[in-house]
Amino acid sequence: MFEKYPFEKLNELLENISHPNEVISLTIGEPQFETPEFIQKELCKNAKFLNKYAKTSGEEVLKKSQRDFVKRRFNVELDKDELIPTFGTREVLFNFPLFLRPSKTAFPNPFYQIYEGAAIAAGSKINYLELNEKNNFKPSLNQLDGDEDFIILNSPNNPTASVMSLDELCEWVEYALKKDVVVLNDECYSEIYTNNPPPSILEASIKIGNKNFKNVLAINSISKRSSAPGLRSGFIAGDKRILKDYLNFRTYTGCAIPLPLQYAAKLAWDDEKYPAIFREEYKKNFERAEKILGIEIPEATFYIWLKVGDDIDFTKEAYKRGVKVLPGRYMGRNGAGEGYVRIALVYDEEKTKKALNILKEIL
Structure with a gap:
């Protein structure tokens, strides 16, 4: 009745692939900054x-x-x-x-x-x-x-x-x-x-x-x-x-x-202070991606829709090197999304730069 959820498909794809002890997951659109105190x-x-x-x-x-x-x-x-x-x-x-x-x-x-x-x-x-x-x-x-x-x-x-x-x-x-x-x-x-x-x-x-x-x-x-x-x-x-x-x-x-x-x-x-702070952090991540990957900075969200060729092969190779991304085809039907991966830039500067440089090596 229902399709498997994209992350379930991803886990099955990566199940038997060797990877570093630390993997930076750029798959889920979950903000990693602390909720304001x-x-x-x-x-x-x-x-x-x-x-x-x-x-x-x-x-x-x-x-x-x-x-x-x-x-x-x-x-x-x-x-x-x-x-x-x-x-x-x-x-x-x-x-x-x-x-x-x-x-x-x-x-x-x-x-x-x-x-x-x-x-x-x-x-x-x-x-x-x-x-x-x-x-x-x-x-x-x-x-x-x-x-x-x-x-x-x-x-x-x-x-x-x-x-x-x-x-x-x-x-x-x-x-x-x-x-x-x-x-x-x-x-x-x-x-x-x-x-x-x-x-x-x-x-x-x-x-x-x-x-x-x-x-x-x-x-x-x-x-x-x-x-x-x-x-x-x-x-x-x-x-x-x-x-x-x-x-x-x-x-x-x-x-x-x-x-x-x-x-x-x-x-x-009611708060507008912290949303502005978080916006600025995500914008900086986009600027880092622009510099490292050569992408055009999007108008909104914290996602990069990155064209990679074969999204399945790219995802496997990224995981081998310690970065988890989501194949575009897992979010589409009838061929939509194929050739792209979704990258969620939700981390701090250090993790973001590390992950982006790994992806650059693969590209």
Whole structure:
């Protein structure tokens, strides 16, 4: 029913390959910088609330903090019923299609594998929108079959690091209205950028006059921006008609966020100091990669989508020398991603330089 997860495939590929005692893993998009201390302290301070059940709808203190973030970052003012806090975004990416029950789903290819798993679980047909050099690793409307009723976008993109412009996002919003299709943009990497802040599909919706976000949704998370993936704090925002029924659905899913996590997450969503610090560290890593590998610095994310020839052979050779990367084909279907590897630059300067120099030797 489900494909093996990319990391399971990777472990099988590398299982019998000899390697150094120390291996630098550049495979998982997990920030390696310490979660800011004030967030940790707030979590500990509120541990006493573990004796209480949390509401599925979330505490107002967290919801207000998330709405304030959207206003501050994207200049989009949300009503109270236009945002739902979620237990990270992985769970919402999986259970939202179960709620929506689309007959056909489209999403970029290669992709974050939860998109496919959710479509399969929901009994939805799939249109894989191939990302390649010719389309600058961005999906386009002409790739659609026309009978999709749910579209997932992912900008900034994992794994290719491409970013859609505001005008490009506007085209998708216009299509959502014209065809009465639900369009969701996964914006989890919106806060990891090198120069210009990437736009939100909520901004695009406002720009074309769709001020009530009809058929338009965005999700986001503090996992990357606050180096706090274990805090599991995200949100889904947009069309209140859809969110009203989805919130009712969520009462059955058991995804209520523990209160100590909500209070700590509230501070993380309010914070802009540490996200700026982390952004600068990731930017420096890109600059190191530019110098060592000769790559062009991406606009956002902390990924390099590196063209290597045979991605399987490259991955094996890198592992033999002490660096773990993810073959692009493991994130794609129908040949998408072949010839590339995804590299997550999530470490400090010393480890990053060491890993990049090893990869340079192989190239």
